[in-house]
Amino acid sequence: MIMETFKNNKGFTLIELLAVIVVLAVVIAIGTTAVLPMVSNIKKGAFADEANIFMGTASNILNFYDLGTISEPKAMDKDYQKGNNKYCFSLKYLVDVGLIDKDSEYFEGEEPEYAGKIVVNTNTDGTTGRYQYTITMHNKDYVINGISGNVKVEDVQDYDKTGTFTCSASDIS
Numbered sequence: 001m002i003m004e005t006f007k008n009n010k011g012f013t014l015i016e017l018l019a020v021i022v023v024l025a026v027v028i029a030i031g032t033t034a035v036l037p038m039v040s041n042i043k044k045g046a047f048a049d050e051a052n053i054f055m056g057t058a059s060n061i062l063n064f065y066d067l068g069t070i071s072e073p074k075a076m077d078k079d080y081q082k083g084n085n086k087y088c089f090s091l092k093y094l095v096d097v098g099l100i101d102k103d104s105e106y107f108e109g110e111e112p113e114y115a116g117k118i119v120v121n122t123n124t125d126g127t128t129g130r131y132q133y134t135i136t137m138h139n140k141d142y143v144i145n146g147i148s149g150n151v152k153v154e155d156v157q158d159y160d161k162t163g164t165f166t167c168s169a170s171d172i173s
Contacts, residue, residue, distance in 0.1 A: 047141075048144070048152055051144050052150060054137065057099045058094065059133065062087070070097060078166040081168070085121060085122050086122065087120040089118050091117065095107060114140075117171065118134065136165060139159070144156055145162075
């Protein structure tokens with residue numbers, strides 16, 4: 001009678017449990033390799049969108065100067081410079097003026113979380129009045145180096161600590 005009781009018990013053997021674990025591990029490995037590149041692409045896309053927002057803001061600030069809504073700074077420093085036909089705005093300057101809703105502390109310190117500049121050429125062809133905007137920025141993960149026009153995901157590279165992210169006299173000459 002005792003033998004019959006053991007024969008009627010139902011359950012999984014150790015081999016069956018190991019087979020299920022192996023199958024799950026394979027499924028997880030395949031899923032991870034498919035998802036990780038998509039996550040990276042989404043982050044690059046968000047960074048490109050942020051760069052386009054900064055460039056749009058640089059366009060708006062020139063209008064605000066013309067309207068007198070924001071007074072144009074006089075001092076030449078790493079956050080703002082003006083030449084004959086060019087302006088250079090640091091991203092920090094656009095945040096400090098209040099046109100970008102981002103915490104200013106991201107742009108401060110010796111190695112800031114964010115850094116960058118937008119150079120605006122106001123005399124591209126002398127007739128149409130169209131301006132050329134060029135952005136260089138990083139966020140310690142990704143970098144955009146000297147892209148004019150609409151920034152795309154393909155323009156975003158991995159950050160390697162190279163590039164000049166503050167305004168200088170060479171930007172406006």
